[in-house]
Amino acid sequence: MKYVRLGSSSLEVSRICLGSMTWGLQNNQQDANEQLDYAQTQGINFLDTAELYAVPPSEDTYGKTETIIGNWLKANPSRRKEIVLASKIAGPGLSYIRDNSEINSKTIVEAVEASLKRLQTDYIDLYQLHWPNYTSPHFGKHWPNNVHYTSFNAEQQTEKMLDILQGLSHCMAAGKIRHCGLSNDTPWGINQYLRLSEQHNLPRMVSIQNEFSLLHTKDWPYLIENCVHEDIAYLPWSPLATGLLTGKYLNGNIPKGSRWTFMQRNGLFRDTPNTHKAVQAFVDLAKQHNLTPASLALGWVDQVNGVTSTIIGATSMKQLKENIHAFKAPLSEEIIKDIGEILQQHPSPF
Template sequence: MEKRKLGRTDLEVSSLCLGTMTWGEQNTKAEAYEQLDYAVDQGINFIDTAELYPVPSRAQTQGRTEEIIGDWMKDRGNRSDIILATKIIGRSENDWYRDGGVAPRLNRAQVLEAVDKNLKRLKTDYIDLYQIHWPDRKVTQFGSNPLIYSHPGATEDETPIAETIAAMQELVKAGKVRHVGLSNESAWGMMNYLNEAETGTGPRVVSIQNAYSLLNRTFEINLAEIAMREQVGLLAYSSLGQGVITGKYLDGKQPAGARMTLFKNFGGRYQTIGAEPAVRRYLEIAEKFEVDVAQMALAFVLSRPFTTSVILGATKMEQLKTDIASHEFKLTDEMKKELDAVHMLHSNPCP
């Protein structure tokens, strides 16, 4: 499998990254081990998780995914072979993440507390890529790239980006974290983090993990140029629109065991009035070229010059095998032209 540079670092990550957010909820520990073993066997060396996982986040299960990964690395004795990414949550009112029931923020004290808990659950003494899951400031929409702007206003306890990145510098100096990345961040936020690094406040961010798919190409509007010029690569998530692109939810279908079937409020981002018309057109293109629609959609994201890695998440091994095979799928110029034509008619229905 192709390896790509992670930002300006010397790390080379696989072009596909194994996502983990269902482990400990929809997937058992044994199923997680099966996915991990298969992914590594196929050449994936990059694993992404978070303190929040599994989803949906609950006090009873929070952190379980990291614990599973930690157990697997210990059992396999392969920590040095894995490039491990995890995350610290941003602003939240959920009271089960921090000691004393404190509302999560990205201030220095909480960054230092969170990373030690990450490390303990993961049974490791360092994290390759520590990502800020979402901003501390209020933003107009989760993901920070809205099509319709609604000003959220500031808050009195908003943690300055300078404080957050300075705390990350402490983690790097202590050897607990090798590199820092962003997630669900906007162009304004990304440039502020980069500017703080230029002034010596903290480490330079090396990646940004945002949603990017045929149903959501908002990353291209402003962030893509920054990613290319500043060498802060995209780690794309939801590249199948939580499975919506496969057509399995069309006409109100609720497949047994599917995420949006189990968790009714989980998929609102991909259940918009513009989603179904776009999905039907993409399915038509896949049928015309006699290709798998999931592989076509993933290959599209992989082909973008600003993409470092595409994060795959699957609950079933059959899904995972299909998705991993997408790294061998090559889009033709004719396919790209038709995909862009659909995008012009159905632009970003699921931002």
């Protein structure tokens, strides 16, 4: 296993981050325990969760994933120091989470306390803002005019960002979180936080996790360039595009128990004719090179310059082992070249 520094922090994390959002809905405590135990044997020390999980989110499953992780930590107290534990505070949009409130200094303190109780730990290594208070170009909103920037009140949002940093600073001073990061944000968001941190001597964002895969490359080059030059760790989530890149949803198939059988908060916006054409091309390419489609997709994300650690997830041990195996050997230059040709033929398919 390769390890890299997490942005400007002192933390060393594995190139693979174990995601956990299915635990508490598609996976139970025993499943999670097995995944956690196996991941550690493979050298994975980076674990990502959120108060929102399990996913798809609901009031019934809110906090269940953190609770499952907390039970594992309680049963294995010596392992806490061996993992880099990341969690996230939910942004506005859900009535059952702090009455649909925005992220601010007060809600950060409340959310951190609640997460620590569920996780049964004294501190969280990386605490992230799950999505910003303002609408960002994620979850299918990345097409022109989906977000109206000219009507955006930047001064007001900057004031809110300062308040957020003050809440994070309070939690860090109390030893409850070690570092902070972003999720589903933009270059403007990154740079505003960096500027405010420097001006007011407040905690510095060390990472950002955004959706990134063969089907969704919009963060390259500008956001990733920003991350590299500002020493922000870039953490791709959904590198298999919610399972699309395994090929299991081709030809109208929706396997029983798969993620697409559950109600999606933002709908199946990735399910487009162009998406399936692209997936078929990648599946065919993988077959030509005697690779699984998942290995092709994960291997490609891993080799993108500027990627720090890729967040993977699985609902079965078979999937988890295959996903981890994808990082064992780098893709050949020939395969990378062939992938590049397909990317040019099928850019931004959803």
